[in-house]
Amino acid sequence: xxxxxxxxxxxxxxxxxxxxxxxxxxxxxxxxxxxxxxxxxxxxxxxxxxxxxxxxxxxxxxxxxxxxxxxxxxxxxxxxxxxxxxxxxxxxxxxxxxxxxxxxxxxxxxxxxxxxxxxxxxxxxxxxxxxxxxxxxx
Ligand SMILES: [Fe+2]
Numbered sequence: 001x002x003x004x005x006x007x008x009x010x011x012x013x014x015x016x017x018x019x020x021x022x023x024x025x026x027x028x029x030x031x032x033x034x035x036x037x038x039x040x041x042x043x044x045x046x047x048x049x050x051x052x053x054x055x056x057x058x059x060x061x062x063x064x065x066x067x068x069x070x071x072x073x074x075x076x077x078x079x080x081x082x083x084x085x086x087x088x089x090x091x092x093x094x095x096x097x098x099x100x101x102x103x104x105x106x107x108x109x110x111x112x113x114x115x116x117x118x119x120x121x122x123x124x125x126x127x128x129x130x131x132x133x134x135x136x137x138x
Contacts, residue, residue, distance in 0.1 A: 030135055039131040048129050057084065057124040059136040064114070066094075066138070070106035070124040074099070081106035082125045089119040112138060 029035075036044030042056040054072040061067075066086055074080045080101035086094040086108075097108035106124065117138060124132045 028135075030133060039133050040129075041133055051129050055124065055126055055129050055132045057122040057132060057134045059120070059122050059134055061112075061136065061138050064112050064116075066110045066112060066120060066122075068108050068110075068122040068124070070126075070132075072106050072124075072126060074101040074104065074106065076101050077127075079128050080126070082127050084108040084125075085123040086110045087121040087123065088113070088116065091121070094120070 030041050030043070035041055036046035040046055040048055040055065042052050045052045045056075048055065055070060058069045058071070059066060060069075068084050068086060070081050070084070072081050081099055083096060083098045084106070085096040088094055094112065095108070095110040099106060112120075120136055120138055122134045122136070124134075126132070
């Protein structure tokens with residue numbers, strides 16, 4: 001991956017993009033061997049199996065907009081959701097939001113590119129329980 005692409009997609013997006021060759025063409029990156037070890041999903045929670053409900057981001061879509069919610073408390077800077085990112089099917093960054101645990105909930109909203117159809121990835125980063133990814137089709 002070129003540095004420019006890594007920066008454009010963000011660290012987490014770059015991680016998923018880097019997984020594509022490992023997963024093989026046509027293979028779901030969320031089913032790669034790194035799921036459950038390097039990043040986590042509801043299906044592959046790895047060492048955080050008891051943390052799925054509060055960490056796997058939930059995606060809802062309506063009218064070209066996407067809402068991402070992580071049902072995780074915000075306990076000051078000791079334990080909180082640091083950020084959300086939304087990526088398209090090619091792991092290009094659609095949007096991201098950093099959270100202030102003293103005033104924000106772990107919720108973010110994004111406008112999809114006009115006419116976008118395909119897969120989206122919501123990424124949610126907990127400062128204690130690592131990176132979680134959920135995919136949806138729009
Ligand atoms: Fe957490």
